[in-house]
Amino acid sequence: MELSYVNASGRYEMDSSQKQVSNNGRDIISDLPNHIIGSILSFLPTKVAVRTCVLSKRWKNLWTFVRELSFQDHFHRIKIKKMQFVQFVYRVLRHLDSSMIDSFSLSLCYNYAHIKEWISLVLSRKVKKVYLEAQSKHQYQEFPTKKKKEFPTNSLFECQYLQELCLKNFRIRLRPFITLSSLTVLKLSRMSVTTTFGVPNEPKDLTLNFPVLRKFETEGWPWYHVKSVTLQMPLLDVLSMDDCRYHGPHVEINYCVSHLIKFNYTGRFLSATILVDAVDIVSANINIMLYDGSSNSIQEQMVFVSKLLSINGLNAASLKLCLSREQLFESVVEVFEKVRDSLNYIPDFQILSHLHLELAPGDLLLGILSKSPCLETLVLKVQDFGKTLLDSALMPGCFLLTLKVVKFERFAATTHDLNFAEFVLKNAMVLEKITFSCSPPKKLGQKKWKKVRDNILSYTRRFSSLDIKLEIVP
Amino acid sequence: MAEEKSQASSSKMLTLKASDGVLFEVELNIAKEMKTVQAYIDDCEDIETIPIPNVLGKHLAIVIEYIKKTNEEYDAEFEKQWNMDDLQLLLLAANYLNISGLQECLCKAIAKRIENKSPEYVRKVFNIENDHSPEEEAKLRKEYKWAFEGVDKD
Numbered sequence: 001m002e003l004s005y006v007n008a009s010g011r012y013e014m015d016s017s018q019k020q021v022s023n024n025g026r027d028i029i030s031d032l033p034n035h036i037i038g039s040i041l042s043f044l045p046t047k048v049a050v051r052t053c054v055l056s057k058r059w060k061n062l063w064t065f066v067r068e069l070s071f072q073d074h075f076h077r078i079k080i081k082k083m084q085f086v087q088f089v090y091r092v093l094r095h096l097d098s099s100m101i102d103s104f105s106l107s108l109c110y111n112y113a114h115i116k117e118w119i120s121l122v123l124s125r126k127v128k129k130v131y132l133e134a135q136s137k138h139q140y141q142e143f144p145t146k147k148k149k150e151f152p153t154n155s156l157f158e159c160q161y162l163q164e165l166c167l168k169n170f171r172i173r174l175r176p177f178i179t180l181s182s183l184t185v186l187k188l189s190r191m192s193v194t195t196t197f198g199v200p201n202e203p204k205d206l207t208l209n210f211p212v213l214r215k216f217e218t219e220g221w222p223w224y225h226v227k228s229v230t231l232q233m234p235l236l237d238v239l240s241m242d243d244c245r246y247h248g249p250h251v252e253i254n255y256c257v258s259h260l261i262k263f264n265y266t267g268r269f270l271s272a273t274i275l276v277d278a279v280d281i282v283s284a285n286i287n288i289m290l291y292d293g294s295s296n297s298i299q300e301q302m303v304f305v306s307k308l309l310s311i312n313g314l315n316a317a318s319l320k321l322c323l324s325r326e327q328l329f330e331s332v333v334e335v336f337e338k339v340r341d342s343l344n345y346i347p348d349f350q351i352l353s354h355l356h357l358e359l360a361p362g363d364l365l366l367g368i369l370s371k372s373p374c375l376e377t378l379v380l381k382v383q384d385f386g387k388t389l390l391d392s393a394l395m396p397g398c399f400l401l402t403l404k405v406v407k408f409e410r411f412a413a414t415t416h417d418l419n420f421a422e423f424v425l426k427n428a429m430v431l432e433k434i435t436f437s438c439s440p441p442k443k444l445g446q447k448k449w450k451k452v453r454d455n456i457l458s459y460t461r462r463f464s465s466l467d468i469k470l471e472i473v474p
Numbered sequence: 475m476a477e478e479k480s481q482a483s484s485s486k487m488l489t490l491k492a493s494d495g496v497l498f499e500v501e502l503n504i505a506k507e508m509k510t511v512q513a514y515i516d517d518c519e520d521i522e523t524i525p526i527p528n529v530l531g532k533h534l535a536i537v538i539e540y541i542k543k544t545n546e547e548y549d550a551e552f553e554k555q556w557n558m559d560d561l562q563l564l565l566l567a568a569n570y571l572n573i574s575g576l577q578e579c580l581c582k583a584i585a586k587r588i589e590n591k592s593p594e595y596v597r598k599v600f601n602i603e604n605d606h607s608p609e610e611e612a613k614l615r616k617e618y619k620w621a622f623e624g625v626d627k628d
Contacts, residue, residue, distance in 0.1 A: 027601040028562045029584075036569055039577070050621040053614050054593050055602050081620070088620035096569035338545070 001049035011059035018253055030058045038065025042102075045070050046092060069122070070105035074135060086114055093121045094247030099439060103129035103164075116153040123155060130165035133189075148192055167191055171224070179209040186210065187217040192224035203227045203249075214238065221246040221270070227253040239276070240264040247271050265308060269301040287322040306346035316353040316374055323368075324358030330415035343367045353377065353402075362389045365420075369396035377405040385420040395427040403428045407435040413452045433467040438472065488515075489523040490538075496531025497523075500538055507541045529567040533560070536568055536623035549575075554581030558599055561587075609615050 029037070041049035041063055042079075049063045069092065073085045104122040106115070115132075122130070134149045151172040156165060160181050168189040176195055180186075195204040206229045213233045217240040223229055229253060233239075236257040244267030251327040257288040260278035266287040286308055290301050309321065352372045357365065365385070369375065375398035406424050411417055424431065436452075449470065460466050486502045490511070498553050505511045505524075514524050526534060540552065556564065568576040588596050597604055608613070615622050 025601050027603065028566060028598045030602055032565065036565070036577070036581070040581040040585050043582045044589055047621045048589060049595055050618050052596070053618065054606060054611050055600075055604065057605050059602070059605075080624070084620040084623070088618060091618065180517055433585065 028107075030056065032336040034062060034065045035460075037062045038067065042066045042068040045072065045090045047071070047088070050088075050092060061095075061097070064095055066096070067100065067102040069093075069096075069101060069103065070107075070131075072107040072135075074107075074109040080109070082110060082112070086112060089114070089118055093118060094127070099125060101125040101127045103127065103131070105131040106130075107133045107135060108136045111149055112350075113152075116155075119153055119155060123159055126161055128162065130162065130168070131164075131166040132168070133166075134169040152169075165259075168219075174206060176204050177207050177209070179211075180213075181211055183210050183213050185215045186213060186381065187215075189217075189219040191218075191220070191222040193222050193225070194225035205230070208232065211235070216240070217242065219243055221267075222271075223251055223253065224248075226251060228254065232256045232257065235259050238262045238264075242266050244268065244270055255418065260313060263311070263314075268329075269297070269304045274308065276311040276313070278311065281311075281315070281318050283312040284311075284314055284319045285322070286319070287324070290323060290325045292325075299345060302342040302346055306349070309349050309352065310347075314351055314352045317352055317375075320354040320356065321349075321352055322356035322358065343371060346371070348373055354379075357382070362386065362416075362420075366393055366396065369398060370394075373397045374402050376402050377407075378403060379407045379409060381409045382416050382420045385416045387415075387419065387422070390419045390423055393423065399424075399428045401430065404421060404430055404432045405435075406433070407437060409437050411438045413437040413448060418452065418455060421456055422459055425456065431463065433469070435469040436469055436474055437471040439472065488521075490534060491523055491525045492529055492531035492534045493527050494531050496534070498531075498534060498538060504538065504541050507575075508537075509571055509574075511572060526571070528570045531562055532555070533567045536560075536564060537571065537573065537576065540579075542575065544575055544579075549579050552579060553586075556583075558584070558587060562600075 018423050041052065044067065046069050046384050052059050052063050053061070071085075071089055071092075073080050073082070083236070101122055104119075104127045106118070119130075132151075136147075148169055148171045149270050151167070151170040154172075154174065156162065157174060157180065162180060163182050164178075164185040165183060166185075166187040166189065168191070171192045173194050193206070203225045204227055206223075206226045208229065209232045211232070211234065213236050215238045216233060216236055217238075219242045221244050224245075231254065233256065236255075236259060239255060239257060239260055239262070241264065244265065248271065252275065253272055254275045254277070255469040256277050258277065258279050261282045262275070263276065263278070263281050263284040263286075265274075265285070268289050268291065286305075288301070288305055288308075290298070292298070296429070305321075305323070305387075309319070349368075349372045351374065353374050354378045355368070355372060355375055355378055357368070357378075365380070365382075366389070369378075375396075403424075406428070408417060408421065420438075421434075424434070453470075456468070461470070487499050488502055488505045488511075490498045490500060490505065492498070505515070511524055511526075515521065529537070536556075540548075552560065561580055565577065565580040565584065568580055588599065591599075596602070604611075619625075
């Protein structure tokens with residue numbers, strides 16, 4: 001702890017014997033060129049950067065050399081003084097020396113009529129990256145569109161030198177045709193996009209033209225009140241749709257993305273048609289959360305999965321499918337029948353080579369395996385695989401020719417686990433690797449594992465070489 | 475130090491001489507990352523030893539290592555090894571030698587270390603002498619009042 005005293009002019013000073021002798025007491029940093037100091041300060045929230053004005057006379061205006069601005073009106077849950085914040089933002093925007101601002105970031109709890117003008121001021125400085133976020137208590141879940149703040153201006157969607165745009169938690173109305181010719185990154189997070197200009201009940205078609213966009217990410221389902229959306233993104237590398245869920249009137253979303261390399265879909269069934277016009281997707285991750293809704297919904301959901309799997313440009317090497325479920329099915333038997341029946345209505349998953357099943361009641365498991373003739377890797381948590389199933393089930397086609405790797409997650413050496421393991425080991429003709437992954441406290445004791453291992457090994461004699469692994473995951 | 479290695483023309487070596495006389499042999503493509511050195515080479519093609527008068531040997535060594543190893547992972551760990559004094563001197567070096575990646579990495583590191591600190595702390599750490607009069611300082615604090623709300627007490 002440092003001693004300090006008040007000196008003659010009423011300022012706190014360090015006891016000189018404790019003064020840190022650093023760099024021989026030289027003030028190196030103040031001699032750096034303005035733009036370098038501006039660079040350092042650019043990494044700080046603007047509020048902190050501006051504080052440096054009191055360091056010394058030299059530092060009075062060094063903060064004006066920042067090129068990245070970030071403002072947030074909330075911290076430590078202290079009630080903020082809105083007027084002070086507003087004044088601060090205006091002062092900063094007006095005093096900035098840099099004629100060009102690289103990025104502008106605003107994270108707000110409250111609504112301000114001034115947002116429109118702030119945006120206008122930064123656009124006039126040729127800002128390249130804009131990040132705007134409305135904070136809400138409902139940070140991690142969907143909240144109703146009505147509660148989202150209305151985005152006050154469309155000027156961002158008219159700015160032709162804007163390169164990156166990230167918006168979160170707003171409602172916004174867009175004109176039917178939007179072109180942003182320099183935009184390379186767009187992220188819409190918990191947004192609600194509408195097209196209705198004037199007549200509130202008639203949603204329109206929306207066309208978004210982003211000729212040089214490389215990355216498009218959505219979190220939540222952004223298309224709130226549109227008839228259809230066409231996205232022209234011929235140079236897009238990455239398309240990521242996160243936490244999708246939508247049950248409104250049917251919507252068609254058309255991605256024209258001939259250059260697409262990476263595709264990610266995470267979420268549920270949508271009452272929407274997703275068309276992806278890609279050519280050769282290198283990596284695709286599709287994660288669907290199934291849920292037990294009304295009587296037809298399981299079938300609808302499986303049809304939706306099937307349609308996603310037939311997107312143009314997907315191929316066996318690129319695709320990983322993960323099916324999980326939202327809540328425990330109440331009546332297990334009932335639902336199995338629904339699922340098994342629903343699988344009759346969809347074509348085979350011709351290109352599926354990597355499948356992850358978070359739910360795996362026996363019938364569904366077998367049903368999906370039978371529909372995946374090219375499956376090479378199966379990762380699953382076995383829920384249910386009774387003796388009758390073990391005795392009566394037909395070997396799925398992929399077991400004969402393609403299934404090479406099986407991994408049991410959250411393996412607990414239950415009867416079901418072991419039954420399915422037996423089923424695999426007896427029937428998978430080209431199996432190369434089998435892994436049992438468990439996590440404490442379900443960790444198997446030495447004795448139990450030995451018993452399991454002996455049990456399993458008895459089925460493996462026919463293999464000339466099989467990689468068997470037990471994994472303990474923390 | 476004279477070298478007796480036979481060099482392929484693609485891996486031509488260059489000698490850099492730090493302010494304290496320490497010599498470093500580096501490959502041409504490493505040296506070219508230092509735009510100041512590049513300019514030197516452009517001006518006098520046949521030069522073999524380039525003087526770097528503003529940078530101590532210990533810092534030049536760190537800079538050269540950075541250029542060789544820089545990648546996302548390395549950069550993330552890089553700054554943790556150095557104290558504030560070294561960071562500043564390294565920034566001076568990076569600025570003189572004109573290495574933009576290293577400059578940015580160091581600016582970010584320095585910023586991180588002063589992020590939640592009071593002006594008093596920052597002055598101490600950088601040895602900045604406060605030549606504002608109390609009235610001037612009070613005026614600035616008032617003008618940018620919001621910036622001084624809720625400052626951490628160290």
